[in-house]
Amino acid sequence: MTETRDQKGPPEVLIDPIDISKLDPGFRKEIQSMPNAEDLSACFACSTCTAACPIANIWDIKPHQLIRMILLGMRERVISSKEIWLCLTCFECQERCPQKVRVTDIFFDCKNLAAEEGRIPDTIIALGRELIEKGQLYIVTADWEREDLNLEPEVPGLSTEYVKKKLSETRTGRLVKGGD
Numbered sequence: 001m002t003e004t005r006d007q008k009g010p011p012e013v014l015i016d017p018i019d020i021s022k023l024d025p026g027f028r029k030e031i032q033s034m035p036n037a038e039d040l041s042a043c044f045a046c047s048t049c050t051a052a053c054p055i056a057n058i059w060d061i062k063p064h065q066l067i068r069m070i071l072l073g074m075r076e077r078v079i080s081s082k083e084i085w086l087c088l089t090c091f092e093c094q095e096r097c098p099q100k101v102r103v104t105d106i107f108f109d110c111k112n113l114a115a116e117e118g119r120i121p122d123t124i125i126a127l128g129r130e131l132i133e134k135g136q137l138y139i140v141t142a143d144w145e146r147e148d149l150n151l152e153p154e155v156p157g158l159s160t161e162y163v164k165k166k167l168s169e170t171r172t173g174r175l176v177k178g179g180d
Ligand code: SF4
Pocket: 042, 043, 044, 045, 046, 047, 048, 049, 050, 063, 064, 067, 096, 097, 098, 099, 100, 101, 103
């Protein structure tokens, strides 16, 4: 999408034409067969999801446009988009969709498809590896901080070994470690 600015009036937005030959007619069904995406076709492009999204203003492709692109079969553009990974999973879009389209869950499905094809951003890989190696993403506060809060020095029962072992055995674990 290209945006031009006219000093005398509002910005004019030029949308790149869709190359029909690159559409994948099976993409809609592929997504609909995944968890919580059955109601995808109910979308009537009201863009309420985009209005509700706290970060859509920095996305080149807005949430309602991603949904429309899925419906049109723009598989490559959607699966390779950075926006599906930028989603905060706050569920604001999904909560407000008047057609009960599970927008956030559909973006999860897109991420799963992308991951299966090895298209995981380096930052996500790094987070995944950290989680598998340490069993947690955020280190629990230092002892003196717990003391200030009148908490016992150690978090009772905290063990990351089980989490690490289980994560390593999952498909996600193998993907982030560069396995099959
Ligand atoms: S809010 Fe729902 S119906 Fe409206 S554009 Fe988004 S997904 Fe489609």
